[in-house]
Amino acid sequence: MSSWPRNQWYVAAYSAEVTEELMARTICGEPMVFYRTSDGEVVALADRCVHRRFPLSKSHLVDDNVICGYHGFTYDRTGTCLAAPGQKRIPRTARVPAFHLLEQDSLVWVWIGETDRADESTVPRAPWLDSPDYTTVRGLEPLKARYGLLVDNLMDLSHETYLHGGYIGTPEVAETPITTEVDDEAQVIYVSRHMDDAACPPFYATSTGIEGRITRWQDIEYHPPCLYLLHSRVAPVGTPDPAEDGRDEPAFHVEVVYAITPETEHSTHDFWMVARDFALEDQGVSDFLAESNRTVVLQDVEALDVLEVVVEGEKENYQELSINIDTGGLAARRIIARQLTKGEAVTA
Ligand code: FES
Numbered sequence: 001m002s003s004w005p006r007n008q009w010y011v012a013a014y015s016a017e018v019t020e021e022l023m024a025r026t027i028c029g030e031p032m033v034f035y036r037t038s039d040g041e042v043v044a045l046a047d048r049c050v051h052r053r054f055p056l057s058k059s060h061l062v063d064d065n066v067i068c069g070y071h072g073f074t075y076d077r078t079g080t081c082l083a084a085p086g087q088k089r090i091p092r093t094a095r096v097p098a099f100h101l102l103e104q105d106s107l108v109w110v111w112i113g114e115t116d117r118a119d120e121s122t123v124p125r126a127p128w129l130d131s132p133d134y135t136t137v138r139g140l141e142p143l144k145a146r147y148g149l150l151v152d153n154l155m156d157l158s159h160e161t162y163l164h165g166g167y168i169g170t171p172e173v174a175e176t177p178i179t180t181e182v183d184d185e186a187q188v189i190y191v192s193r194h195m196d197d198a199a200c201p202p203f204y205a206t207s208t209g210i211e212g213r214i215t216r217w218q219d220i221e222y223h224p225p226c227l228y229l230l231h232s233r234v235a236p237v238g239t240p241d242p243a244e245d246g247r248d249e250p251a252f253h254v255e256v257v258y259a260i261t262p263e264t265e266h267s268t269h270d271f272w273m274v275a276r277d278f279a280l281e282d283q284g285v286s287d288f289l290a291e292s293n294r295t296v297v298l299q300d301v302e303a304l305d306v307l308e309v310v311v312e313g314e315k316e317n318y319q320e321l322s323i324n325i326d327t328g329g330l331a332a333r334r335i336i337a338r339q340l341t342k343g344e345a346v347t348a
């Protein structure tokens with residue numbers, strides 16, 4: 001049994017990454033080749049020719065079909081073989097699996113599991129990523145650690161104070177208690193930390209221009225296994241709370257999004273995005289946020305790469321110690337454990 005739930009959607013790529021060039025990427029242990037057809041459809045096929053296993057990602061794309069770079073088997077966007085060299089008859093079993101995809105909110109989602117169970121209405125939304133009311137910067141970092149370590153990391157932001165001091169961490173983050181809510185039916189976990197009077201870390205001071213202390217809200221919304229949303233609100237101390245109808249002009253809003261996609265049992269695609277509703281046209285702010293957030297992500301990557309080695313080397317039954325700040329992370333583990341059992345049960 002894999003450590004990630006099957007019969008789930010995962011982010012496979014950013015829309016902009018998938019072009020009319022073949023691109024290889026392994027998702028949940030499945031090597032895939034991605035491309036975009038001339039009519040704009042995104043395609044993902046298993047990255048292995050049925051003939052002698054040559055990777056299709058090292059082959060050629062002609063008229064929306066993939067021609068294997070080894071002996072020329074030709075596959076269409078459904079994975080059906082259209083041509084084989086030296087013979088008219090194409091073997092009946094000559095087809096490669098095609099994966100069910102959905103392109104939404106500038107993300108390419110892939111369904112890992114039985115195709116007939118894929119329900120596109122269950123894909124979590126992140127609408128600001130391609131909204132004209134927001135400007136988004138983004139990146140993708142390879143992580144040499146299991147995806148569960150990144151889930152733990154993101155569900156507990158008290159580590160910002162220690163691992164990301166000087167960027168996004170200030171003492172108030174670790175000092176302020178969290179509230180946690182779990183919606184078991186919708187399978188969403190909410191972890192909130194509201195700081196009434198906090199230092200403004202450089203990440204926000206430089207991008208917003210706020211001088212002095214801030215009200216800082218961090219509202220996490222995690223849709224296990226793949227999508228993590230951090231609704232971040234910063235405003236000068238004394239700014240009124242949002243109005244009943246949600247209007248909140250005096251505050252600055254940053255939507256930090258992570259897609260946590262397992263690559264293999266010991267590696268993860270760490271997709272990160274930062275969308276903001278201010279200084280939309282300011283390239284300097286975009287550059288600053290992109291560089292700062294990448295630095296922060298790399299601080300996590302460095303720590304988690306080390307942690308992976310520790311976890312791999314530890315004795316079985318090693319017991320961690322959990323405290324209040326881990327409530328959200330533990331809830332995430334419980335939901336993922338249930339998804340694992342459910343996903344496998346469907347397969348059986
Ligand atoms: S390995 Fe692909 S055609 Fe032979």
Ligand SMILES: [Fe+2]
Pocket residue numbers: 153159160163164296300
């Ligand atoms: Fe972090």
